[in-house]
Amino acid sequence: MATITINGNEHEVAEDATILEAAREHGYDIPTLCHHPHLSNVGACRLCLVEDENSGELFPSCTTPVREGMNISADEEENERLFQSRRLVVKLLLSDHPNDCMTCEADGSCKLQDMAYHYDVEIEDESLGIPKETPRFEIESDNPFIEHDPDKCILCGRCVRVDNEVQCSDAIEFVERGFSARVGSALKKDLGSDESSCVFCGQCVQQCPTGALQFKPSQGRGRDYQLEHTETTCGYCGVGCQLDLKTRDNEVVEVEGVSREGLPNPLGETCVKGRFGYDFLDDPDRLTKPLIKDEETGEFEEVSWQEALEYTADNFSRIKEEHGPQALAGLTSARCSNEENFLMQKFMRAVMGTHTVDHCARL
Ligand code: SF4
Ligand code: SF4
Ligand code: SF4
Structure with missing residues (x-):
């Protein structure tokens, strides 16, 4: 164990914990976009900055291990420098982001939008003096299940990590470099092509915090806050994955895997059938009488x-x-x-x- 101070309070924490893990375990709120407790820590978004009061340095808390005697300031309400640093991160993320919220499928469930609201950042913020150059990429929409809009991607890598580390499909990776960097597939093949190892589990879409990855069959069928949520057990096989059926006007419009600690699949993993095989439910040819x-x-x-x-x-x-x-x-x-x-x-x-x-x- 290590003894560290967080927001003025001394805590005993596991010596192999990151600052983020130690802080969350003791109930301190630190914002994140790229982090997920079941994926590797990469420090891609830099939103989880905290200040070490001993050195005065800012660290991304998700990738920095605790050290004996650390004195961490994580409360942005008490630390204006911290608030402004996190706010700058959101400003930078929005500086090359399209102004599409009004029509974006993710409106209302977008984590980037939540952060922009929290830090009071305009989507058309000109204070950085960076001219917005969008659209820069074409929307990729060749397969029947997933649409990818790289302009809305914040390069958090959650999709890549869940594909590589949990699904183990290695179907997607970061491609290109610098301003051209985006999520793509080997040889730039569409996920639905024979050369792709994608199995259409949909984990990457479920993990995306923005509207960059979308379930195609759900598009235009309602925003998250217009949908009813019903938890149920997938009926396709005996594994019994827990599903969140999202319905509107009594029709299933999207399926999300239930993500909860204690489940054998805590990220809400499903297979292609559980994720996308729901259109039979509302099929007019379905037998309802003997x-x-x-x-x-x-x-x-x-x-x-x-x-x-x-x-x-x-x-x-x-x-x-x-x-x-x-x-x-x-x-x-x-x-x-x-x-x-x-x-x-x-x-x-x-x-x-x-x-x-x-x-x-x-x-
Ligand atoms: S991804 Fe989020 S921030 Fe970007 S346009 Fe869609 S709702 Fe707005
Ligand atoms: S749908 Fe599944 S297999 Fe395909 S890229 Fe996404 S996570 Fe990987
Ligand atoms: S597509 Fe979504 S999950 Fe993947 S890196 Fe971009 S923002 Fe993150």
């Missing part, structure tokens, strides 16, 4: 649940009577809950009299 095929015409006819259950039970009984229990088998699904799968095998064994039960996940 159908029975008319044996004479061969056409399906809508029936009540009572009729359908009786029809099924009668035919189960008839087959068992005519051919014995071994003529019946039960095949169940990983999309059902454990309880439903238990009931299915119990029904086949105890009621139908057969042990011929199986499960799609085993095949």
Whole structure:
């Protein structure tokens, strides 16, 4: 352990902690854009500056380890130099950022916008004397799932780190240098091309703090504050990822993985099915009532649940009577809950009299 002082209070902190980790553990608020506790620390945005009162130096707290005896000032309300330094960081980020907030998909959920509001920085701030040169890049929109607007990128690298460190796809990286730097893919191939290793998990979009990466199927379907949020369990497989279904007018318009400590996937990771495979929910062809095929015409006819259950039970009984229990088998699904799968095998064994039960996940 190391003893350090934060905002005038002495604390025992883990000696391998960063200043940011130590400060947050003890409840001190330090703003960040590029940091995520489950990704490596890179100090890209520099918003987490703190002052070491012993040396008078400013450090990015997310990449600076604590040292015995440090005296850290992290409270910008008490430290005007700190407030102005963090404000300057936001000014610089906005100096080459487009003035698109009115029409940007991220309006209302954009962390950069929140920081501009907090530090009272105009998006068209001319005090730095840097002429704004946007647009500088073309919007990349060749695949069906993700749109990338490099002009709105603040080069925080959260997308690259979640892709490289958590998803392990290595599909995206920083490309070019200096003012031309942006997030891109190997050989500048679109994520949907055969040469890309992208699996469309969508983690990069979920981690983006600005409107630079967008889910294409959600575009124009409502801002975050217009959507209802419902937490549920993904029904595609037995992993059971937790999803935040975002709906508007009773239609699912976006899926985000629930990000919470204690979950096996605390960044809200999902696969492509859980993330983008939701259009069937509102598909007009989806079956909502049971159908029975008319044996004479061969056409399906809508029936009540009572009729359908009786029809099924009668035919189960008839087959068992005519051919014995071994003529019946039960095949169940990983999309059902454990309880439903238990009931299915119990029904086949105890009621139908057969042990011929199986499960799609085993095949
Ligand atoms: S990314 Fe954020 S700051 Fe940039 S235009 Fe969109 S809402 Fe505004
Ligand atoms: S969608 Fe997933 S695999 Fe593709 S670039 Fe983003 S994080 Fe990587
Ligand atoms: S695309 Fe988004 S997450 Fe990736 S570096 Fe740019 S701002 Fe950060």
